[in-house]
Amino acid sequence: MRAVTSPADAAQYTAALAARYHEVRALSLALAEPLSAEDQCVQSMPDASPTKWHLAHTTWFFETLALRASLPGYRPFSEAFAYLFNSYYESLGARQARPERGLLTRPPLSEVLQYRAQVDEAMDALLATSIPVELAATIELGIQHEQQHQELILTDVKHLFSRNVLLPAHSAASQRPRTAPVALAWIEFEGGRCEVGHAGAGFAFDNECPRHAVLLPPFCLANRPTTCGEYLAFIADDGYRRPEFWLSDAWATVQAQGWRAPLYWREIDAEWHIFTLHGERLLDADEPVCHLSFYEAAAFANWAGARLPTEFEWEAAIGSAACDGHFIEAGRLHPEAAHPGTGLLQRFGDVWAWTRSSYDPYPGFRPFSGRASEYNGKFMVGQLVLRGGSCATPAGHVRASYRNFFPPAARWQFSGLRLAREC
Incomplete structure (x- = not known):
């Protein structure tokens, strides 16, 4: 995180952080948009996770590490989500076993999207205030963490669809430019x-x-x-x-x-x-x-x-x-x-x-x-x-x-x- 040396500099940095937050959060939803609710619930192997779980877990990260500790009066969307969407943080308590994330037919996708909306609204309120350097670093970590899960959304969906006899596509292919082969050197x-x-x-x-x-x-x-x-x-x-x-x-x-x-x-x-x-x-x-x-x-x-x-x-x-x-x-x-x-x-x-x-x-x-x-x-x-x-x-x-x-x-x-x- 870059140095902040004045109140004006701090306000500019927080505004940029808020813009990045929303840009990354929007991309996650865009990656999930072509998928049905059924697509987003299934887990094809223990190493993969359902898309719905990725969307909820990245939201849990912001709620747990930023909002609960820093926003006075914040009320969690659901106390049960602390168990359902923790990944591997032993210090934060028990959690759904990783190989069994595909059993979470509830909460439905619609509720996970409501969860994201509530946390985004609370994060807007938090980012409208003067936040300490340590909290800004936590939010930046959360943004980078969600970007890691964006790649996992795609790799996990690819594995899921490969196991379907219909071999469905996530999205339509764009034009692939053709060039002369590049020799090994x-x-x-x-x-x-x-x-x-x-x-x-x-x-x-x-x-x-x-x-x-x-x-x-x-x-x-x-x-x-x-x-x-x-x-x-x-x-x-x-x-x-x-x-x-x-x-x-x-x-x-x-x-x-x-x-x-x-x-x-x-x-x-x-x-x-x-x-x-x-x-x-x-x-x-x-x-x-x-x-x-x-x-x-x-x-x-x-x-x-x-x-x-x-x-x-x-x-x-x-x-x-x-x-x-x-x-x-x-x-x-x-x-x-x-x-x-x-x-x-x-x-x-x-x-x-x-x-x-x-x-x-x-x-x-x-x-x-x-x-x-x-x-x-x-x-x-x-x-x-x-x-x-x-x-x-x-x-x-x-x-x-x-x-x-x-x-x-x-x-x-x-x-x-x-x-x-x-x-």
């Missing part, structure tokens, strides 16, 4: 002593801090993410049947789950199709491969005679580059093929890039204070870091220091890879 980086982590003004999650030095040997990164066509060559070479490419846990998972291609791919009459948020279509060999687990990304890299980059190599290579890319606002909701250019292409947006780095605390890590202390730190075990954002990430939400994380077998996110190797 290697970009060299000298390494050395590099600073990583969040620096300067602006929001950052606690897991991005503190900024610190790392020492990197020289390395090379691919100029673009790995494409579907390149991944098809791995499949054609029996990549899913050759254990020499796979980590031990990965091979066990492949055998147990019967994986033979990325999630949402299927072969019909010798042609590969892919399910998207716009429905099923033929696979485009030039677009970035996505919906890979870390296990699949690492196996492909081994097969290709390369490796996955570390998160520090990725961040050092990106440097201070602008966060340009295809994000949620573009409306494409699927990675598109790289456009010709020089240097690293598709640095942000389109597809998350798995790294070889475990999700560990940085030296000197300190969690957020207060109730938000449970936000990130307690998940720093058994997870791998992803970088760069995706076509389902809101614009302005990611930055070079942003650390996403998932367990290595997760496939329902827009996760792909960019190859690395020693120079």
Whole structure:
């Protein structure tokens, strides 16, 4: 959060915060608008959540962490919602088990929308006052938190619709520009002593801090993410049947789950199709491969005679580059093929890039204070870091220091890879 040095500056900052609040809240409703009430109630797997739950949980976050503590006389919409829509905050009490969120046929969607409206009205009243710096930081965290759930709304709906024999679409596809394929090339980086982590003004999650030095040997990164066509060559070479490419846990998972291609791919009459948020279509060999687990990304890299980059190599290579890319606002909701250019292409947006780095605390890590202390730190075990954002990430939400994380077998996110190797 930027510095506030005068009453006029404080009023300007609060007005900007209020505008951002409403912009983000409106986007969540816009993402849910194409869905029926039935669509928004169903949970397709334990890792996913119903859209209705996402809409309510992000509202619960503002009500619990901002309104209850800061707005005199505020009356919660429903005391039962503290149980129904808490996610993982142990300090805030018991909650609905995550795998059972799809059982919440009540409250109905209409009541969840009333809940959002009441909290938005109360937040307007709060943001019309002179708020302390600590509260402004909590509201900014809530805005960023809702942006994370906007991506989850789309990835969870995509998984849900893929399980429906009708293969419904979330929205109509926009025109996809066609360009000449971009050949794979290697970009060299000298390494050395590099600073990583969040620096300067602006929001950052606690897991991005503190900024610190790392020492990197020289390395090379691919100029673009790995494409579907390149991944098809791995499949054609029996990549899913050759254990020499796979980590031990990965091979066990492949055998147990019967994986033979990325999630949402299927072969019909010798042609590969892919399910998207716009429905099923033929696979485009030039677009970035996505919906890979870390296990699949690492196996492909081994097969290709390369490796996955570390998160520090990725961040050092990106440097201070602008966060340009295809994000949620573009409306494409699927990675598109790289456009010709020089240097690293598709640095942000389109597809998350798995790294070889475990999700560990940085030296000197300190969690957020207060109730938000449970936000990130307690998940720093058994997870791998992803970088760069995706076509389902809101614009302005990611930055070079942003650390996403998932367990290595997760496939329902827009996760792909960019190859690395020693120079």
